[in-house]
Amino acid sequence: MIYDFFDPNYSGDSFQLFGPKHLLILGIILAIILWLIFGWKNPSENGKRRVRYLLAATLFVWESAWHIWSIWTGTWTITYHLPLHICSIMVWLSIYMLLTKNYRIYEFSYFIGISGALQPLLTPEAGIYGLWHFRALQTMIAHGALVIAPIYMTTKEGFRPTWGSFLRVAIGTNIYMGIIHFVNLAIGSNYLFTVGKPPTASLLDVLGPWPIYILAMEVIGFALFLLLYLPFIIKDIRTKNAKIAIA
Numbered sequence: 001m002i003y004d005f006f007d008p009n010y011s012g013d014s015f016q017l018f019g020p021k022h023l024l025i026l027g028i029i030l031a032i033i034l035w036l037i038f039g040w041k042n043p044s045e046n047g048k049r050r051v052r053y054l055l056a057a058t059l060f061v062w063e064s065a066w067h068i069w070s071i072w073t074g075t076w077t078i079t080y081h082l083p084l085h086i087c088s089i090m091v092w093l094s095i096y097m098l099l100t101k102n103y104r105i106y107e108f109s110y111f112i113g114i115s116g117a118l119q120p121l122l123t124p125e126a127g128i129y130g131l132w133h134f135r136a137l138q139t140m141i142a143h144g145a146l147v148i149a150p151i152y153m154t155t156k157e158g159f160r161p162t163w164g165s166f167l168r169v170a171i172g173t174n175i176y177m178g179i180i181h182f183v184n185l186a187i188g189s190n191y192l193f194t195v196g197k198p199p200t201a202s203l204l205d206v207l208g209p210w211p212i213y214i215l216a217m218e219v220i221g222f223a224l225f226l227l228l229y230l231p232f233i234i235k236d237i238r239t240k241n242a243k244i245a246i247a
Contacts, residue, residue, distance in 0.1 A: 006134050008073035013130045017123065021131040022140075026121065029144040036148070036155045048156055055149050056098040062142045063091045069134060079189035084180055086116045086192060087146060094149045101157060107165040110150040112173060115224040117146040119203065166229055170222070 016022060043051075070076035083089050090113045097105040120143045129135040153159045181194040190196055194214065197204045207213035 005132070006069060006072075008075070010129050010133050010135075012133065014128060015124060015126040015130045015136055022124075025131075025140045025144070029121070029147065032144075032148055033151055036152055040156070043156060051152060051156070052098045052101075055145055055152060056095045058145045059091050059095050059098075059142065059149070062138050062145070063088070065134070066138050066142070069138075079187060082189075082191070084183065084189075084191040086112060087120060087143060090116060090146055091142060094146060097153070098149055101153070101159075103159060104168075106150060106153050106159050107161055108169055108172065109146075110154065110159075110161050111165070111169045111225050111228055113146045113150050114228060115221065117143040118224075121147065123203075125198075160232055161229060162232075163229075166225060170225065173221070174218075 067076065067081060070081055083092055090109060093105050094109050094113055096102060097109050120139060124136060124139045124143075126133075126136040126139055131137060131140075150159075177192055177194060180191050184190055184192075184195050190198070193204060196210060197213065204213045204217070207216035
């Protein structure tokens with residue numbers, strides 16, 4: 001039973017996109033987010049610390065387990081498993097953010113962590129593995145925690161992004177992409193898909209050829225960042241209008 005959970009030669013049902021199991025996990029993640037936003041009122045400092053440590057441990061355990069499993073199955077490679085994928089590097093940065101409450105990392109966690117993890121949650125890259133195999137479950141839990149972590153920091157630790165955050169993340173992400181492109185050329189990898197589209201079907205297939213799809217990704221990323229910042233735009237406008245009304 002345990003071996004079947006980790007079996008690299010999986011022969012069960014493939015991942016069913018938006019099937020009952022997939023929807024169940026998405027529902028659990030959504031329930032946790034709604035609980036953080038609306039349900040957990042006036043948490044104690046000890047309670048908040050425990051949640052931060054729990055989220056950090058969840059990210060660490062499941063990301064480390066993926067590397068261990070990949071080594072055990074003989075599939076670990078330098079061209080795919082280095083922590084250079086946007087979600088992989090955000091896992092380790094988010095762990096540090098949760099343990100230290102670092103605001104600069106929070107900025108990236110909020111914009112990059114949430115927007116970057118949404119696609120793997122909605123369309124997981126699980127390969128041949130269906131639920132409840134380790135690989136599919138690891139994909140869902142790790143990316144779910146990436147979304148939950150910055151929402152927790154926003155709703156319970158009092159953090160929030162600013163227009164400066166928006167600018168720093170946009171510039172920082174493009175600098176990082178440029179660096180990774182040269183890493184890809186040096187070691188023959190394709191992190192961030194800067195040298196070509198992934199071999200499996202993805203959103204990039206409808207965004208044109210290289211390098212057009214990279215520019216399209218920039219536009220989509222900007223739109224997602226703006227959408228994530230929209231609640232704070234609305235909040236700031238309401239606050240400003242309230243002050244005007246009082247005056």
